[in-house]
Amino acid sequence: MxxxxxxxxxxxxxxxxxxxxxxxxxxLEILQRVRTRKLIxxxxxxxxxxxxxxxxxxxxxxxxxxxxxxxPLIRHMKMLLSAEVYLTQGVSRLPLLERLCxxxxxxxxxxxxxxxxxxxxxxxxxxxxxxxxxIPIISATERYFxxxxxxxxxxxxxxxxxxxxxxxxxxxxKDILYEAIRLLHTGHxxxxxxxxxxxxxxxxxxxxxxEFITKSCGASVFQAFSLKTxxxxxxxxxx
Ligand SMILES: [Fe+2]
Numbered sequence: 001m002x003x004x005x006x007x008x009x010x011x012x013x014x015x016x017x018x019x020x021x022x023x024x025x026x027x028l029e030i031l032q033r034v035r036t037r038k039l040i041x042x043x044x045x046x047x048x049x050x051x052x053x054x055x056x057x058x059x060x061x062x063x064x065x066x067x068x069x070x071x072p073l074i075r076h077m078k079m080l081l082s083a084e085v086y087l088t089q090g091v092s093r094l095p096l097l098e099r100l101c102x103x104x105x106x107x108x109x110x111x112x113x114x115x116x117x118x119x120x121x122x123x124x125x126x127x128x129x130x131x132x133x134x135i136p137i138i139s140a141t142e143r144y145f146x147x148x149x150x151x152x153x154x155x156x157x158x159x160x161x162x163x164x165x166x167x168x169x170x171x172x173x174k175d176i177l178y179e180a181i182r183l184l185h186t187g188h189x190x191x192x193x194x195x196x197x198x199x200x201x202x203x204x205x206x207x208x209x210x211e212f213i214t215k216s217c218g219a220s221v222f223q224a225f226s227l228k229t230x231x232x233x234x235x236x237x238x239x
Contacts, residue, residue, distance in 0.1 A: 001223065002205045004038035004230035004237075005031070007084070007109065007139055007165055007193020011062040014043035017197045024066055026199040028073040030206050037077045038230055038237055040102055040193070042109050042139070045083040052096035055083065078237045084109045084139050089120050092127035092134075101134060104236040107163060109137040112144060117152035129161055137163040140195055142170040145179050163189040163232070168205050171225075172216040180225070191229040 009017030010024055018024040031039070041063070045055050059081060067074065083100040085091060087110045101108045108128065112121065128134045138144070141164045144156055157164070157179075164183050171177045171192075184190045196204040205213075214222050230237075 001226065002034065002036045002168065002192075002194075002210060003226045004040075004192075004233065005036055005168075005194050005196070005204065006040045006137075006191045006229050006233070007042050007167070007195050008039055008204065009043055009084075009195070009197045010039065010041050010079075011043050011059065011066060014058060014062050017043065018199070021065060021069055023199045025070060025073060027196060027204050028070055028077075030199075030204045031077070032073055034204075034206055034210065036205065038233070039077060039079045040082055040109075040233070041079055042082050042084040042193070044086070044111070045100060046086040046088070047091055047094055048086075048088060052094055052100060056096065056099050059083070080104070080233065080236055082107075082109055084111050086111050087113065087121060087124055089124070092124040092132060097132065097134065102137075102233065102236060104239040105135075105233065106133060107135045107137050109139045109165065111139050112156075114143065114147050116148055117144075117155050122155070125159060125162070135161060135163060137165050137191070139165050139193070140167050140170075141183075142166055142173070142176045142179070145176060157183060157188075163191060165191045165193050166225075167195045168192045168213055168222075168225075169194070169209060171213055171222065174216070177217045177221070181221070184225075184228075189228075189232060190225065191232055192225045193229075 082102040
């Protein structure tokens with residue numbers, strides 16, 4: 001069972017996720033059906049096109065609308081607000097950045113440039129970790145595992161005190177599955193999310209998707225990752 005989705009674009013009109021509130025509600029119907037009841041809402045944020053304050057205000061409006069319309073669909077659900085923050089030069093110094101961390105935590109989901117890992121990015125990580133005391137979460141780690149040079153990926157996967165989030169669906173790829181397990185076994189925190197963006201494409205983890213994933217990696221492995229994700233945010237969800 002997929003207990004906790006730590007990466008989902010559920011809020012309407014925020015990014016390239018659901019285009020209407022009805023699409024968000026359809027996503028919630030799937031989640032309720034499969035009893036995924038813990039969600040971390042990670043709408044895209046890019047400081048090159050928007051201020052933190054503007055994003056926070058839009059997010060509040062979108063979340064309020066969704067809550068008002070969702071009714072019984074969210075009765076048993078717990079949702080934490082956050083963002084998927086694009087890592088660009090200067091992001092670690094943004095005022096209000098703490099407000100984009102996952103509610104009740106100092107964990108910040110990050111989307112990295114696909115071109116490769118460079119010294120500017122290292123500086124942003126250092127500032128986040130040591131000056132802001134923010135724990136970076138690498139969103140959809142498999143993207144960098146597949147696209148970075150080996151040297152860049154080794155740098156990224158060796159960062160201290162960083163959380164690695166993998167896309168649940170991607171665990172069907174054996175190389176990605178083994179990498180997630182390797183990170184876990186070498187003392188890193190590894191969590192799962194769907195990176196769902198809608199109802200008819202890149203949808204939440206439903207019964208069929210879960211069946212495919214468990215066929216590829218084994219039910220016990222999938223369940224262990226899922227439980228670890230829920231457990232990592234246990235305190236935040238209890239607030
Ligand atoms: Fe995402």
